[in-house]
Every structure is written in C-alpha cells, then in structure tokens.
Amino acid sequence: MKKIFLFLAIALAASFAENEGKFVDVELVSGTHQRAKFLGIENDTVSLGGYIQNKFTVVKIAKKQFKKIVDEQGNDLLNGQPAKATAKTTAKTAPANKSESAKEKETTPDTVKHVQQKKEPAVTETAKSSEQTQNEQASSEQASSEAPAKQEVKTVLVAYDANGIEQSFADQFTALTARLLMESGERPQIIRKSDIKNCNDNVCYQIELASYGFKSIYFGEMVSDIKTDSVSLNLTHVFYEDTLPTLHRATLKLSKQTALSDAITNNKLKNQLLDAQGKETEKIKRDRSYIHIETDPDGATISRPETEAICKSPCTFVTTDTAKFTVHAYWNVDRHLWGASANITPLPGDTTHISLKLKRVSPEIRIQTFPDGANVYKADAPITKRTRAIAQTPEKIPAYEMGTDSLIIRKAGYRDTLISFFVAPVSQIDLSVNLEKLTNFDEIEKQKKWLHDKKMQTLGEAFIGGGAATALFGALFMYFAHLDYSDADDIKTELKLPGASKGENYKAKVRQNKKYVDQGDNKAITGGILLGTAAALLGVGLYFVF
Numbered sequence: 001m002k003k004i005f006l007f008l009a010i011a012l013a014a015s016f017a018e019n020e021g022k023f024v025d026v027e028l029v030s031g032t033h034q035r036a037k038f039l040g041i042e043n044d045t046v047s048l049g050g051y052i053q054n055k056f057t058v059v060k061i062a063k064k065q066f067k068k069i070v071d072e073q074g075n076d077l078l079n080g081q082p083a084k085a086t087a088k089t090t091a092k093t094a095p096a097n098k099s100e101s102a103k104e105k106e107t108t109p110d111t112v113k114h115v116q117q118k119k120e121p122a123v124t125e126t127a128k129s130s131e132q133t134q135n136e137q138a139s140s141e142q143a144s145s146e147a148p149a150k151q152e153v154k155t156v157l158v159a160y161d162a163n164g165i166e167q168s169f170a171d172q173f174t175a176l177t178a179r180l181l182m183e184s185g186e187r188p189q190i191i192r193k194s195d196i197k198n199c200n201d202n203v204c205y206q207i208e209l210a211s212y213g214f215k216s217i218y219f220g221e222m223v224s225d226i227k228t229d230s231v232s233l234n235l236t237h238v239f240y241e242d243t244l245p246t247l248h249r250a251t252l253k254l255s256k257q258t259a260l261s262d263a264i265t266n267n268k269l270k271n272q273l274l275d276a277q278g279k280e281t282e283k284i285k286r287d288r289s290y291i292h293i294e295t296d297p298d299g300a301t302i303s304r305p306e307t308e309a310i311c312k313s314p315c316t317f318v319t320t321d322t323a324k325f326t327v328h329a330y331w332n333v334d335r336h337l338w339g340a341s342a343n344i345t346p347l348p349g350d351t352t353h354i355s356l357k358l359k360r361v362s363p364e365i366r367i368q369t370f371p372d373g374a375n376v377y378k379a380d381a382p383i384t385k386r387t388r389a390i391a392q393t394p395e396k397i398p399a400y401e402m403g404t405d406s407l408i409i410r411k412a413g414y415r416d417t418l419i420s421f422f423v424a425p426v427s428q429i430d431l432s433v434n435l436e437k438l439t440n441f442d443e444i445e446k447q448k449k450w451l452h453d454k455k456m457q458t459l460g461e462a463f464i465g466g467g468a469a470t471a472l473f474g475a476l477f478m479y480f481a482h483l484d485y486s487d488a489d490d491i492k493t494e495l496k497l498p499g500a501s502k503g504e505n506y507k508a509k510v511r512q513n514k515k516y517v518d519q520g521d522n523k524a525i526t527g528g529i530l531l532g533t534a535a536a537l538l539g540v541g542l543y544f545v546f
Helices: 002-019 086-096 098-111 125-145 167-183 202-210 259-276 441-495 504-545
Strands: 022-028 033-042 045-052 055-062 066-071 155-163 188-191 216-225 230-239 246-255 289-296 301-303 309-312 315-319 325-333 336-344 351-357 359-361 364-370 375-378 395-398 403-410 417-423 428-434
Touching: 155 167, 155 202, 167 188, 167 216, 167 259, 202 216, 202 230, 230 259, 246 259, 289 325, 309 315, 336 351, 364 403, 417 428, 441 504
Parallel strands: 155 188, 155 216, 289 351, 364 428
Antiparallel strands: 022 033, 022 066, 033 045, 045 055, 216 230, 230 246, 289 315, 301 309, 301 325, 325 336, 336 359, 364 395, 375 403, 403 417
8 A cells, every 4th residue: 555655646746737727828929829738827927837858847937928828718818808709710820820839849948947047038118018008907807806815825845856865766755745745735846956057055046946936945855874774854944934034954764675665654754844844743653673682602781882781682672763773792701702793674563583693802992083192081080180091092992891981082282072982892993083172261271280280290200109219229228238237247246256366267257347347338328328319209209299
C-alpha cells in the first residue's frame, strides 16, 4: 500500500497544474494567435499552461500584452464580456493563421519566460491606452456586480536539491511535499533553482520570488550522510505576512535504504511540513527495534559512542533509531583490554541479532593541536599551579578505560579547550583541536598570573628537589667523616695501651691516625657545606612554592 501511495502522490503532483484550467484561444497585441489552457488572472498577470518540449509548463504574461482571450463558448475572459456573434468568425480565422500559430509556438520559449523573467516586452502607447480603458471598464462592471474576493496567498515550492543523492530520488520527495501542501490548502507552483538565473543562494532566490508576489516560499534540500547511511531532509519555509518575512526550518532524518517508506510512516513528512509552517506537530508513535548481542567470551560491556554501558553480553536492548549506528563491546581485566565493534541497521518492530568475537586491543589517544606545543590535562579536577600535565601535543596517550572521557588543552596565549570523546576498543583514536587565540584583556591577565605562579611553583619544586639531593650528599659526607673519626679513635686507643713500643710500627699508627682525622675533617667540612646549601635551597624552594 505504501508503494501505491507513493506513485499516486507523484502522479497527482505532476498532473495537478495540467488538469486545472480550460482551453482558450489567445490573441496578443502583436497579432499572434495561440491555443492554451487558461489558469487565471491575478495582479494584472495572466497565467497560461501549455506543452513546451513535451513538458507541461506554466507561463505568466502581463495582461496588457493580450488583445483577447476567448474560451470555447466564445466568452471574452480578458475583459469579462459574454459571447458575441463575431466569435464564430474568430474561430474560423484561427485555423487560417496556422503557420503564424506554429511560429508563435516555436518562439514562445524565447519570448515568454518563466518565473525569473522580470521585464515584459514593450507595447505602443496606443495599445497601453486602449488596454487601460478596457481594464477600467471591466473593473467597474465587476465591482458593481460582486464584492471583491479574498486574495489567495501565492505559494511556490523550490524543488529539493540533491546533495550526494540522485535527482530523481529527490524529485519524489518534491512531489510528496507538493501533495501535502495542496492538502493543507495551499496551491503550490513547483520550480527548480535552475529556472531562476543569476542566483546562487537561497536569499537571492527568496528575494527574486518575492518580487513576483509569492508570499509563501518553500526550499527543499536532501543531504546524504555516508557515515550513518542516512538522509537528512531539510525544508525551509519563508512566509511574507508583512514586509519582513518569517522563516522556519525543519529537518527530518531518514534511513537511506527505506527513505520513502520511512518518511510516510507515522506522518513524519507531514509533521516536518507542519514544523516548517510553524504549526503544532502531531504526536508520533515511534516503532521500537530490538538489538540482541552475543560475544565470545561472554560478559563483555555493550555501549554506544554517545552513551555509557548499556548491558553485559549476552543481552537485548531497545532502540527507536531508524538509521545505522555503531555498538562497541569490550572486556577489561587487569588493564588488559579485549574489544570489538559492529555497525547495526535496526529493523523497526523486529529484532536484530549480532555476534561479536573479542580481540586483544591497545587503544591510544593521538592528540594534535594547531598550533602544537600545548599541555594536556585531565578534566576530572580544576587546573591549579600544582596540576601536572599528562602530555604535550602532539602526543599519544595510552587508554586503559573505555567510555566517555574529557581532556583540557592549555597553551599560553590561547583559550583553554575542553574536548570530550568516547574511548572505543580500537587501535587509535584521533583528536584534532584548533586553538583559539585569547583577545579578552582580563582573560589574558588571568592566564599570565597563572603562568607566573606555575613558573614559581616549578622553580620552587626544582629548588626543593635540589635541596633534598644536596642534603643527602651532605649527610653522606658527614657519615663518611664519622667513619674516619671512628677509625682514628680506634688507633688512638691502641697507642694508649701499656707496653706499646715507640718503634716504627708505633710511628706508622700515629701517621695513620692523623690521616683518618684529616680525612674526617675534610668530609665533615664538605658535608657541613652541603647541608647548609641544602637548607638554603629548601628555604628558597618553600618560598617559591608557598
């Protein structure tokens, strides 16, 4: 039934203008005769329909260019006059001018333009005067016989642009939208952007169409999204109620493979039109789809890039999405990660079964900034002067936890940038950041103060570290001095024993005692100097830090 509806909608939209109006014989001021379908007169403009190159085309010509418009009953539709005896003569004369009619038919595409034609061919002053007199008489007669009718809002639908999509596919949505507009009470005229010359953006088209009296203007656009295998349907409505227009834009995302059936399901296309018109949309009952996932081994965490963990495999979850999306499965034990990913196209009202085999992965986050040399900080706590950067760009950071994460990028002279991303079980995750220069004076001064404090903190930590190392060396020298003094005391004790002879051995021990004492003194002095220096360094470091 959906396919039948689609073909009917396309056929009705294509034949809508063709089935309107009635056949008339037209005579221009120039003397040219033509047979066409009369579609009405509005704002001193006559709308006629006819076939040009086997295509039914609507053209608009200024009323002053016509001498007469006579229907098949002989009524003069131009001046509102009933049939006269001369109608037969006119009917007989028309076939005689067959060659002239053929010539006019051939030249019509050049002389009668579509909506984009602004200037009408000039006529003589006599013809203008005669036509003005006839118009005044007709207006007077019509005003005396009936009240003025309410002016109809002129509507135009600019056919859908196809961006990465076949034009024939976009034309089907143009026809569906035109049919919905007719059902809503509007009588749209369908044109393409190629019909309007010297314009390359919607603003230009809008101004051009408004100059021809169109109050309700619709622009259609179709954009293909390769990543999600979907189609974005954009409809922009410009409505001139006063001199300034109101603008509404509505977007509908559809699955590329089933775009037409998806569009007419639950009145999605109708709701898009209502949204573009600024009206309240109808409530849609969304079809639920089920995704069942099994993994080898079991117990893997299932998640989507925009959400945290959904469930543990094997499991089934519900989605209302119609376009393709990605799911990840990962298993983390002792910082060893196994994972797998899959693209899923939901089946409305049905269950999609997916089976994944987990493999060992080692994800890395590759961070690149423009310009480079920026510091990277974890975003789980405020950055202070004591906060240490985990990397400097460009750099690769290993990832051990899956899910959403955030980092802060900071570089002197540039605004801090917070980036949030999803850590998936893949080999590499690329993050590219364009840093924005600081221009606000207060922000620049605040950053300069932080950089100064950070520099003092770094220097202080360096002094404290140097002081600690110096104190360690000083303590070692003092310890070695203590050992030398201890050895000297042992020799001195031996020399004091009774019966110690003052021979060569005695003198050698005396010299050795003196050597240990001198070494101890030197080491003690060095250790003292080092300890003093360490104390100074620690003092300066603590001053810088605090």
